[in-house]
Amino acid sequence: MTRKDINLYSPRTRVPESPRRPDSRPVLHRARLVVPISQPAIEDGAVVVADGTILDVGPFQLLRRQWLGAPARDHHETALLPALVNTHAHLDLSGLAGEIQPKGSMAEWIRGLLAVREQLDQDHLQQARALALEFLPTFGTGIVGDIISSGVFSGGLPNDMVITQTFVEVFGLHNQSLEVAIEQLPPAARSLLADGEESVSLAAHAPYTTSASLLKQIKEWGKAGGKVISVHAAESEEEIHFLHSGVGPLRDLLEERGHEPDKWKPPGCGAVTYLNRLGFLDPLTLCVHVVQVSREEVDLLQSSGAGVCLCPRSNLFIGHGLPPVQDFLSAQICCSLGTDSLASNTDLNLFEEMTVLMEQCSVSPDVVLAMATLNGARNLGLASDYGSLEKGKRWLAIRVTATDGESIVAAGRQGALEWVN
Ligand SMILES: [Zn+2]
Incomplete structure (x- = not known):
């Protein structure tokens, strides 16, 4: 398989060079606009960096004197902005x-996915995985939350x-x-867990495929280790219908796969109410997706402090519609962005997710950029080191050929970006 066979990546991708050894002397990185995310953007700003750590952020003229x-x-x-998450x-x-090919049904999409994967x-699967990881930086993505759900993962990461x-x-x-x-x-997934790496955690697939007892034990495991636990929740109407009634297309799919849904x-x-009860x-x-939620469930998410x-x-691809983003924002729920997989998306470019939210959910450029950076780092438990250009954080940054929020997203979408560290 060649790169041409997997042709669903950005049209203007450039694989970055290997990272250089960090400079131990402080260097001022000056740009027309510095977008720290944690504070308003700075015109003619600078970031002072040494040894891969941010020492200072502010107006260039001030930092040059200091x-x-x-x-x-x-x-x-x-x-200049932090790498995307x-x-x-x-x-x-x-x-x-x-x-x-999506048919508007969750069960149909899963059925198709399982048939093709088998x-x-x-x-082929391993090479595609390695290529996808190799291309992530071309979209400005420096951190990824990856779900290991099959036997494909063989350990080892080809791209540092x-x-x-x-x-x-x-x-x-x-x-x-x-x-x-x-x-x-x-075995590879099992040994990853056994190694006890800080960067490895558990995900529960979904409330409709995971027993209540298992959901509780996964959560307890996460709490004991201070780890974020991921779960697909409230993705489709079919899921909510099945959780309410135990029947419908997902019941039929589970039956076909031998999961005995009638027992x-x-x-x-609803999914969020159920997870809250547990x-x-x-x-x-x-919580990933969260498309089918009631107003009360938005409140439950907010009071629990869970991230979304x-x-x-992916939701549009399969035919679920869009989540109630404005309700989440009003409730100040920490929303981050994910591409989901190439089985339900055309590429892994987060700038495209930002564009959909701006165009179809009236979310501002500043807010989508925060979702794709700092909120992402928060939702993965990495905000002490990543997600914003702040003193003390790691220097993991990109530059985009643009000088305001809206044009940053448009330029990033076109691939007009480079890594600066
Ligand atoms: Zn997923």
Whole structure:
């Protein structure tokens, strides 16, 4: 398989060079616009960096006086901003790019996905995964929350430009034990968990595929280790219908796959209400999609402090509509962005997700940029080091050929960006 076979990437992609060794002397990075995210953008701003750490951020003229003798690197007519954070991807599914035609039904889409995946050989899937990871930096993405849900992942990351937070996904409608669920995982995923890396956590697949007991144990496991737990929640009407009634297209799919849905007792409520009842929602929970929620459930998310990952293009692709983004913003819920997989999206470009939210949900450029950076880092538990250009954080930044918020998103979408660290 060549790059041409996987043709669903940005038309103007450039694979960045390997990162250079960080300069131990302070250097002033000057640009027409510095966008720290944590504070308003600074015209003719600068970021002082040494050893890969941000020492200062502010107006260039002021910093030049304060950091006498420090060399300046001029990024000219560009905007400097933190690297983007994609909080929900399934790199394992990259080999399915362009293979599944959506029919507006969640069950149909999953059925198609499973049928295609079962036909593809492991080599193809592994190469596609590696390519997807290699191309992420060309979209300005420096951090990805990746769901490991199949046997594709073989360990080892081919690209040190991307920081990966891995969520090993478990499910089982009748599985009452987390230990057993982990034992049933593919060996590579199991050994990832066994290594106990800080960057590895668990994901529960969804409330309609994971038993109440398993959901509770996954949450307890996360709490004990101070780890963010990811869960697909309230993605489709079919999911909510099944949770309420135990019937419908998802029941039929579970039956086909041998999961015995008739032996499972539906909670009789929406996905967010159910997760809340189980004690699953807290600031270390990342709910992905959250399209089908009531006003009360938005309040539940808000009071629990759980984060929400929006995947608008995936939702539109499968035919679920868009989440109530303005309600989330009014409730000050921490919303980040995810592309989901290439089985339900055309590329892994977060600037495209931002564009959909700006054009179809009236979200401002400043807000979508915060979702794609600082909120993403918060939702993955990485905000102490990443997500904004702030003193003390790591220097993981891109420059975009643009000088205001709206043109930043447009330029990023076109691939007019470069890495500066
Ligand atoms: Zn997903």
